[in-house]
Each structure stands twice: as C-alpha cells, then as structure tokens.
Amino acid sequence: MDTLCIEGLTKKFGAHTVLDEISFTVPEHSVFGFLGQNGAGKTTTMKLILGLLKADGGQIRVLGEPVTYGQTKTNRLVGYLPDVPEFYGYMKPAEYLKLCGEIAGLSKKEIARRSEELLHLVGLEEARKKISGFSRGMKQRLGITQALLTRPKLLICDEPTSALDPVGRRELLNILHQVREQTTVLFSTHILSDAEQICDRIAVLHQGNLALCGELSRIKAQKSANALFVSFASAADVSELTASPYLLPYCSQIEVQGSCLTIRSTDIKPVQQAVLSALYGKGLFPLKMEIQEPTLEGIFMEAIQ
Numbered sequence: 001m002d003t004l005c006i007e008g009l010t011k012k013f014g015a016h017t018v019l020d021e022i023s024f025t026v027p028e029h030s031v032f033g034f035l036g037q038n039g040a041g042k043t044t045t046m047k048l049i050l051g052l053l054k055a056d057g058g059q060i061r062v063l064g065e066p067v068t069y070g071q072t073k074t075n076r077l078v079g080y081l082p083d084v085p086e087f088y089g090y091m092k093p094a095e096y097l098k099l100c101g102e103i104a105g106l107s108k109k110e111i112a113r114r115s116e117e118l119l120h121l122v123g124l125e126e127a128r129k130k131i132s133g134f135s136r137g138m139k140q141r142l143g144i145t146q147a148l149l150t151r152p153k154l155l156i157c158d159e160p161t162s163a164l165d166p167v168g169r170r171e172l173l174n175i176l177h178q179v180r181e182q183t184t185v186l187f188s189t190h191i192l193s194d195a196e197q198i199c200d201r202i203a204v205l206h207q208g209n210l211a212l213c214g215e216l217s218r219i220k221a222q223k224s225a226n227a228l229f230v231s232f233a234s235a236a237d238v239s240e241l242t243a244s245p246y247l248l249p250y251c252s253q254i255e256v257q258g259s260c261l262t263i264r265s266t267d268i269k270p271v272q273q274a275v276l277s278a279l280y281g282k283g284l285f286p287l288k289m290e291i292q293e294p295t296l297e298g299i300f301m302e303a304i305q
C-alpha cells in the first residue's frame with residue numbers, strides 16, 4: 001500500500017491558486033523529494049497533509065485513512081520536522097524527548113528505549129549540554145528524533161538541510177537515508193543535489209502543478225538528451241572546430257563558452273563521431289572530452305521553463 005496518496009488536491013489563498021488539482025503517491029519505505037522554487041507550495045502541501053490547512057478540493061490519504069482538516073487522527077501515523085524546529089532551550093535532549101514521549105502517551109520504558117535508539121541514530125547520544133547551546137545541525141538532528149519518537153509511518157521534513165553547512169547537510173541526508181528502513185520519508189528542498197543523493201522518487205511543483213513526478217532513475221533515463229562537452233587550451237581551437245563541415249548539422253545545438261563547447265542532442269553517438277572526424281580533420285587535440293549525463297538540476301530547469 002502507498003503510505004501517502006494525494007488526489008486532485010487544490011488549495012487557494014484568495015485568488016491565488018497555490019495547488020491546482022495535484023495528484024501523487026508516495027510508496028512505503030521510499031524517500032520522496034518534494035521540489036520547487038520558493039513559494040511553489042511545498043509547505044502548504046505539507047500543512048494540508050497534517051490537517052493544519054483546509055483544502056479547496058481533492059483528497060489526501062495516509063495509509064488509506066483520509067486526512068480531515070482540524071482533526072489530528074491521521075497525525076498519529078505522521079512525524080513532522082518543520083523547517084525551523086522550536087525547542088525548550090533549557091532542557092537537555094533526553095529531557096526534551098521524555099516530555100514529548102509523555103505528551104504522546106508512551107510508557108516510561110518505551111520513552112527510555114526510543115530515546116536511546118534515536119539519539120544514537122542521529123549521533124547525539126553524547127550530547128549532555130542544554131539545547132540552547134546546540135548548533136543548527138544538532139537542532140535539526142534532535143528534531144528528527146522527536147518526529148520519529150512515536151514510530152510514525154510517514155516522516156515529513158520541511159527543507160531539513162537548507163540552513164546547514166555541507167557537513168551538517170551530509171549528516172542529515174545520511175540520517176534520512178537510514179530512517180527509510182523504519183518509515184517513509186517525504187522531504188522538501190530546493191537543494192537539488194541533496195534530492196539527487198537520497199531520493200528514489202521526486203515531484204517538482206511549479207505554478208500550482210506537478211511539472212515532473214516519478215522515479216528519479218526513470219526520469220533520468222527518459223531525459224536521455226545527453227551532451228558532449230569538449231574543452232581546448234584556447235578559444236581559437238573552438239572556433240576552428242565549430243567551422244568544420246562535420247559539425248555543420250549540429251550548429252543549432254552547440255553552446256560555446258570561451259575555450260569549451262557543449263553539443264546537446266537526443267542521439268549523442270553521431271555527434272561523437274562528427275566531433276572525432278572534425279578533430280582529426282583539423283589536427284586539433286582537446287584537453288577534455290566527455291559525455292555529460294542529465295543531472296537533476298538540468299531536468300528541474302527544463303521542467304520549470
């Protein structure tokens with residue numbers, strides 16, 4: 001069964017339609033990247049899943065149960081990490097988790113066991129200081145422990161890496177990748193390389209619609225419009241190469257940047273042959289020549305154009 005199923009979801013703020021009948025599913029134990037520019041509607045979608053906002057149309061189901069605005073029934077299945085998690089700064093991590101566990105109705109034994117497991121998972125088992133002294137990365141990691149305390153079936157994280165340095169980002173991505181064994185992860189981001197590293201599925205939200213949605217590997221395979229990148233020691237070599245009659249059929253697909261050129265084509269093989277013939281014909285020697293696979297960044301830019 002899919003952990004999350006969204007069908008025809010619509011949300012308007014006044015005359016502004018933020019979500020216009022979007023539909024997607026998130027399969028169990030997947031890591032789903034929810035991508036979009038600032039203001040695309042990612043947080044709005046998450047709040048709708050949590051029943052914190054009222055939809056103007058459509059349905060949301062968490063493990064088959066419908067989400068109803070204002071009711072928190074389905075939230076027993078969901079853990080949520082907001083973009084800026086708030087804590088009681090005077091508490092230590094274990095104290096904070098104890099409080100959260102008590103509010104959630106967990107037994108003392110379960111709180112102790114879960115806290116130990118989760119603080120170990122996020123590398124905070126040795127953190128003895130008060131939360132007010134935590135770095136942003138430590139706070140995000142603590143936020144994940146709180147969101148996972150009740151063993152939710154779906155973990156929703158709103159831009160969990162956007163405020164972190166590269167080391168903090170790497171640590172957090174590793175944690176999200178690991179927790180997929182216990183739950184399903186839906187996280188929003190505009191850092192495409194983060195999504196590329198750990199997501200098996202993505203959706204790109206743009207102007208109220210899903211510009212792209214599906215398995216990342218499949219999307220990449222479909223976008224087989226590859227590019228051949230060639231660099232030379234000088235721009236003069238580039239001019240000489242592009243003047244070759246072998247490259248004439250590809251002129252409309254050639255991008256020149258100083259001493260480098262990129263040729264894009266849906267079928268890269270004939271391009272390779274043409275470039276090799278042109279290099280040989282002109283007696284040119286490139287510094288570098290490589291086929292560039294489609295990146296998520298390239299795919300994203302194309303989707304939102």
Ligand SMILES: Nc1ncnc2c1ncn2[C@@H]1O[C@H](COP(=O)(O)OP(=O)(O)OP(=O)(O)O)[C@@H](O)[C@H]1O
Nearest residue numbers: 013014018036037038039040041042043044045190
């Ligand atoms: N309560 C509200 N009232 C009116 N407009 C709102 C409200 N909440 C969000 N919006 C608008 O809805 C749009 C989507 O906002 P949302 O916060 O969901 O985007 P986002 O994709 O999460 O952006 P970001 O990446 O910047 O966090 C924006 O234009 C925003 O101004």
